[in-house]
Amino acid sequence: MLTTIHLPKQPAEGVCFFKISKFLKKCTPQSCMEVVSAVQKGDRVEVPPVDCQIWPDLLSLILHMITKKTPYIAVISVLLAFAFVSHAASADTRYFVKSTSGWWKKSFGVRHYFDNGFTTDLSDSQLWLAKFFGVAVEPVKKLNVLPDLAQALPILSATKSQLQNRGSSISEPNSLNSGEIGTVPSGKVQAKRIKPTEQVPWGVKAVYNDSLLSKSSGGKDANVAILDTGVLKTHPDLKNRIKECKDFSSTIALVDGKCDDKNGHGTHVAGIIAADGGSDGLGIYGMAPEANLFAYKVCSNDGTCWADDVAVALKTAVDEGANIVNMSLGADAPSRLITDATDYAVSKNVLVIAAAGNDGPYIGSIDYPGADANVVAVGAVDKDVQIPDWSSRGSNSTTKFYVVEDGDMELAAPGVNIESTWKDGDYAILSGTSMASPHVAGLAAKLWSRLPEQSRILNSKDESGQISPASAIRDILHKLSADLLPIGDDDGSGFGFSHL
Numbered sequence: 001m002l003t004t005i006h007l008p009k010q011p012a013e014g015v016c017f018f019k020i021s022k023f024l025k026k027c028t029p030q031s032c033m034e035v036v037s038a039v040q041k042g043d044r045v046e047v048p049p050v051d052c053q054i055w056p057d058l059l060s061l062i063l064h065m066i067t068k069k070t071p072y073i074a075v076i077s078v079l080l081a082f083a084f085v086s087h088a089a090s091a092d093t094r095y096f097v098k099s100t101s102g103w104w105k106k107s108f109g110v111r112h113y114f115d116n117g118f119t120t121d122l123s124d125s126q127l128w129l130a131k132f133f134g135v136a137v138e139p140v141k142k143l144n145v146l147p148d149l150a151q152a153l154p155i156l157s158a159t160k161s162q163l164q165n166r167g168s169s170i171s172e173p174n175s176l177n178s179g180e181i182g183t184v185p186s187g188k189v190q191a192k193r194i195k196p197t198e199q200v201p202w203g204v205k206a207v208y209n210d211s212l213l214s215k216s217s218g219g220k221d222a223n224v225a226i227l228d229t230g231v232l233k234t235h236p237d238l239k240n241r242i243k244e245c246k247d248f249s250s251t252i253a254l255v256d257g258k259c260d261d262k263n264g265h266g267t268h269v270a271g272i273i274a275a276d277g278g279s280d281g282l283g284i285y286g287m288a289p290e291a292n293l294f295a296y297k298v299c300s301n302d303g304t305c306w307a308d309d310v311a312v313a314l315k316t317a318v319d320e321g322a323n324i325v326n327m328s329l330g331a332d333a334p335s336r337l338i339t340d341a342t343d344y345a346v347s348k349n350v351l352v353i354a355a356a357g358n359d360g361p362y363i364g365s366i367d368y369p370g371a372d373a374n375v376v377a378v379g380a381v382d383k384d385v386q387i388p389d390w391s392s393r394g395s396n397s398t399t400k401f402y403v404v405e406d407g408d409m410e411l412a413a414p415g416v417n418i419e420s421t422w423k424d425g426d427y428a429i430l431s432g433t434s435m436a437s438p439h440v441a442g443l444a445a446k447l448w449s450r451l452p453e454q455s456r457i458l459n460s461k462d463e464s465g466q467i468s469p470a471s472a473i474r475d476i477l478h479k480l481s482a483d484l485l486p487i488g489d490d491d492g493s494g495f496g497f498s499h500l
């Protein structure tokens with residue numbers, strides 16, 4: 001993100017400086033003119049022209065202070081800069097700065113504001129500077145999207161065309177196979193339309209408890225936020241479902257209207273929740289095809305996600321009216337930023353659902369945020385309703401029976417060889433608890449749209465005596481669960497397999 005430009009008095013004669021993200025660039029006059037011209041036209045400048053060089057971060061800070069006419073501090077910093085002149089800046093790393101001082105905010109730049117501080121990317125020298133002045137900083141945690149089982153299971157990320165190359169039996173009776181141009185009944189030539197192997201995947205049929213299901217339904221007016229790698233919003237089976245699209249993962253803290261998915265994970269998760277078969281009815285069906293999706297990109301294309309971006313996206317989802325949030329991502333340790341955001345979501349009656357993790361079969365291998373008692377953790381089952389070894393296990397056997405506490409598994413759902421929408425407009429088969437969580441999120445959306453009646457039946461109320469929709473849905477999910485072995489609340493499946 002371009003934040004500052006420092007031009008010489010005669011732009012055509014000298015070098016100029018401008019700041020992109022945390023880096024100060026020193027540029028030749030010609031590049032300076034290019035940048036200024038782009039900014040004047042309103043273009044976003046993210047990549048500096050080639051003849052610009054990165055300047056050390058401390059100099060960036062000093063230049064900033066000099067321009068803000070804070071010479072006293074500048075002198076101190078100049079001394080610090082000399083002390084660190086041989087100290088090369090390393091790649092940026094995200095930190096939470098426990099300070100509400102405007103000076104530090106201006107000096108370091110703010111990515112996200114939180115109650116008692118802010119997050120920002122700090123170089124080693126900036127980090128040293130903060131510590132020198134006694135400002136408390138702590139690293140922001142990183143999470144990951146959770147399939148990455150491609151090595152463990154050979155079929156995982158096979159797209160339909162790859163399956164065809166392997167000779168799998170996926171031909172359709174009407175010969176509208178992947179990539180072919182089909183004809184509609186009227187005889188008009190239709191645009192290229194890729195079709196899934198099965199229009200209603202096995203997981204959706206299993207949760208609907210109907211092996212002959214030809215089309216799913218429900219979820220009307222339920223808003224489901226997907227915090228993931230983004231969503232291919234032009235996918236024919238998703239384009240009518242996406243109501244919001246935001247990117248929290250780029251160099252700019254929030255870009256509205258952008259949620260490109262170069263990874264594929266988020267698009268796959270979105271399809272499991274709400275793929276609607278497309279307006280031609282030839283595509284795939286997810287759990288709740290009438291639900292609204294908020295596609296929030298919180299993870300970069302390599303599947304890593306900064307906890308501050310996740311936390312802010314979660315709060316934003318709540319404020320934008322999400323009823324349910326799906327997070328098919330996790331890490332081994334909790335992040336306070338995400339825990340606070342989850343508390344906020346629960347206080348606003350939003351149901352938060354997360355993948356349990358793929359670190360099984362060891363007790364206590366469940367990932368955060370799923371391990372948080374406020375978040376519904378979902379493990380995986382296969383087509384035979386068996387729990388795969390890799391599905392993380394909770395610590396239910398060591399905690400109170402049928403009471404959801406930190407570290408417990410809560411539910412199990414289909415997560416092995418799940419076909420869904422893919423980033424290229426095609427379909428792909430993936431395995432992981434990342435695929436299990438959206439089955440529950442989609443079921444919750446379906447239940448949500450039926451809520452007034454259901455909540456009366458269950459009489460679920462919060463502390464103030466009002467019906468709490470999130471806890472009502474959570475209760476229904478528990479009551480709908482079929483117990484899996486071992487008997488009772490267990491580490492691998494918690495309350496069991498939730499189905500209609």
Ligand SMILES: [Ca+2]
Pocket residue numbers: 369370371372373374375376377405406407408410
């Ligand atoms: Ca939990």
Ligand SMILES: [Ca+2]
Pocket residue numbers: 396399400401402403404405408
């Ligand atoms: Ca328990």
Ligand SMILES: [Ca+2]
Pocket residue numbers: 483484485486487488489490493494495496
């Ligand atoms: Ca059980």
